[in-house]
Amino acid sequence: MAKPNKMLKFTQTERDMPEKRAANERRDDFLEIYGDYVEAKAEEQASRCSQCGVPFCQNHCPLENNIPDWLKLTAEGRVKEAWEVSSATNNMPEICGRICPQDRLCEGSCVIEQSGHGTVTIGSVERYLTDTAWEEEWIEPIKPLRERAGSVGIIGAGPAGLAAAEQLRLQGWQVTVYDRHDRAGGLLIYGIPNFKLEKKIVQRRTKRLEEGGIEFVMNCDVGVDITFDKLREKHQAVLIATGVYKARDLECPGSGAEGVSAALPFLINSNKRGLGDEVVGETAEGRNVVVIGGGDTAMDCVRTAVRQGAKSVTCLYRRDHANMPGSRRETANAQEEGVSFEWLAAPKSIHDEGGNASAVRADRMRLGQKDASGRQSPEAIEGAEFDVEADLVIKALGFSPEDMKVMSEELTTTRWGTVRVNPLSFETNLPGVYAAGDIVRGASLVVWAIREGRDAAEHMHKYLRELERAETKVAAE
Known part of the structure; x- marks a missing residue:
């Protein structure tokens, strides 16, 4: 008898x-705002998948996750198998499930x-799948089938570096990760607020990597605390x-006034407080906050300011709502929590009193008119100025690469300052030196960083195997 179609x-x-917690409840804490599915609800929602012949969800996922297959397995109650398929292409499914802008990608x-x-x-x-896998202890420490003598150094303990470290360690290579911060995770730890990604979710990932034999060297700024050449020798x-x-x-008059802050220090300080660190620095408590920008970082800032007890929070964005680069879901959450949005508004100057x-x-x-990218260019309307009260102004205008020449004068960069790589192998102009993630593509999504970390690791493994064969051949002679 044929089984019924699920x-x-x-x-x-x-x-x-x-279930999403009510806005008046969640705005007073930094806990995640969404609840968890129970098994029956996960099965029910997975069963809505149409199993279409051309899986557009998979095609629009940077990791090309096998989404229709693990949805079908979930609907059939085969949760462990569904998790295995999900984790086969993604080093951090539970993290992507929380912070990916699914409304712009798979969904x-x-x-x-x-x-x-x-x-x-x-x-x-x-x-749900990976949270269940952690609860059921299906996720085991990394156990390479064989140990290899070759050594890999990874600069940066963010998603690209961690994904590459795991893939290389699975092949048995000796992996050391260097990072300037005191905790591994990069922006997963210090940039993304707890209400989107609780830090214990990241920490259990990095703990697993440590237990699997990956060495972490923290508080180490490559180019300052250790030279890049020394790293290449090691x-x-x-x-x-x-x-x-x-x-x-x-770039406007008054931008140097006290109370004008970059987004990242504001978010880092907030996350450090959440981790229990004593932080000397400003908060938004009792202040009129204006955040300038329309991406996910801007949404992180406005929602953090609300939770810190700001008197008012306003977001200025120079285009309209439809053209915001950030997640629609995050914008809706911010509006529910009381953030005011001024669309089609661009800062002209910062007023100050006594500095x-x-x-x-x-x-x-x-x-x-549309610019070269195809987006309509914003133009100021003459005589249509307005003021927004603000004693804390946060700049969330995006990020650029730091000067890579501090690390190595020999490293070739693009005109944007990103590291130039072979787009197929991720190798730089220096033999044995690879680059991946935002330092190659510019500020982007965590899911793209994971994808590029995995791809770079694959080519690094091939490179190291060639070195290994060459050494074996020399030894035999």
């Missing part, structure tokens, strides 16, 4: 996200979303996965 239930079953391209039935809740099912291959941390500046910021004067904008 899939294609999207016409019978409504889309149902995990945004879901066929049933396009037909008006509401997308499959891919991210929430992905999170290791047969090196991966640069430093990310991009240099804040793009605000301290007091207000942002902004131009009203309109969208004009």
Whole structure:
């Protein structure tokens, strides 16, 4: 007797996200805002997948995750198998399930979303699978089939570096990760707020890597505490996965006033407080906060300011809502939590009283002709200025690479300051030196960093195997 089809239930079953805490409750703490699926609900929501012949969700996932397969397995109650398929292409599924902008990637391209039935809740099912795997202790320490003598140095303990470290360690290579911060995780630890990603989720990942034989050297700024040349002497291959941390500046009169801050220091200090560190620095408590920018970092800043007890929080963005680069879901969450948005508004100057910021004067904008990227260029409307009270102004205008020449004068960079690599192998102009993640592609998504870390590791493994064969051949002679 044929088994009943568990899939294609999207016409019978409504889309149902995990329960979200009420805005008036969640704005007072830094806990994650979404609850967890129970097994029956995960099965129900996974069964809405149409199992289409061309899986657009998979095609629009940077990791090319086998989404239809693990949705089908989840719907059939085969949770461990579903997790195994999910984790085969992703080193951090539960992290991507929490912070990926699914509305712009897999869920945004879901066929049933396009037909008006509401997308499959891919991210929430992905999170459920790996959280369950941790609870059931299915996730084991890394155990290479054989140990190899070759040594790899990875600069940067963010998602690209961690993904590459895991892949190389699985092959048996001796891996050391260097990072300037005191904890591994990069922006996963210090950039992304707890209400999106609780730090214990990241820490259990890095603990697993340590237990699997990966060495972490923290508080080590390569180029300052140890030279890049020394690192190359110590290791047969090196991966640069430093990310991009240099804040793009605000170019308007008054931008140097006290109370004007870059986004990353604001977020880092907040996350350090959440981790129990004593931090001397400003918070948003009792202040009128204006955040300038429209990406996910801007949303992290406005929502953090709310939780720190700001008097008011306003986001200025020079284009309209439809053209915001950040996640629609995050923007909606910010609006629910009381953030005011001034669309089509760009800062013209910062007013100050006695050297301290007091207000942002902004131009009203309109969208004009399309630029080279195909986006409409914002233009100021003459005579349409307005002021927003602000004694804390946060610049969330994106990030640029730091000067890579500090690390090595020989390293070739692009005109944007990113590291130039062979796009197929991720190798730089220096033999045995590779680069991946934001330091190659510019500020981007965590999921892209994981993808490039994995791809770079694959080519580094081939390079190290060639060195290993050459050494074996010389020894035999």
